[in-house]
Amino acid sequence: QVQLQESGPGLVKPSQTLSLTCTVSGGAITTRYDGWTWIRQPPGKGLEWMGAIAYSGNTYYNSSLKSRTSISRDTSKNQFTLQLSSVTPEDTAVYYCASRKYYSNTANRDDYDYWGQGTQVTVSS
Numbered sequence: 001q002v003q004l005q006e007s008g009p010g011l012v013k014p015s016q017t018l019s020l021t022c023t024v025s026g027g028a029i030t031t032r033y034d035g036w037t038w039i040r041q042p043p044g045k046g047l048e049w050m051g052a053i054a055y056s057g058n059t060y061y062n063s064s065l066k067s068r069t070s071i072s073r074d075t076s077k078n079q080f081t082l083q084l085s086s087v088t089p090e091d092t093a094v095y096y097c098a099s100r101k102y103y104s105n106t107a108n109r110d111d112y113d114y115w116g117q118g119t120q121v122t123v124s125s
Helices: none
Strands: 003-007 018-025 035-041 048-053 059-061 069-074 079-084 093-100 119-123
Touching: 003 093, 018 035, 018 093, 018 119, 048 069, 048 079, 059 069, 079 093
Parallel strands: none
Antiparallel strands: 003 018, 018 079, 035 048, 035 093, 048 059, 069 079, 093 119
């Protein structure tokens, strides 16, 4: 059973970089699933697909966020990370990591096999 757990600061100041980590247990990120994904949900809005990293290390980004987003991984810790730069209050959201066997830019919860519980990030001075 794959389990995912997000971690990171709950409060980030505007213009700073948001950094979140997803720790994976129950399966190696290099050998299992091709879609290690970050998704967010702003208050009162729907889920937004942000990007993904494949077991090969290839990365995929939402075009609307691409200039500010970076997804990387630490295979020794079985973690993948999200960095979102130049944040504004509009980046306030619950951030989720999720996984599915094949890469897709879907934000539909039912399209993923596993989800983290989510972590609230607030952007405020």
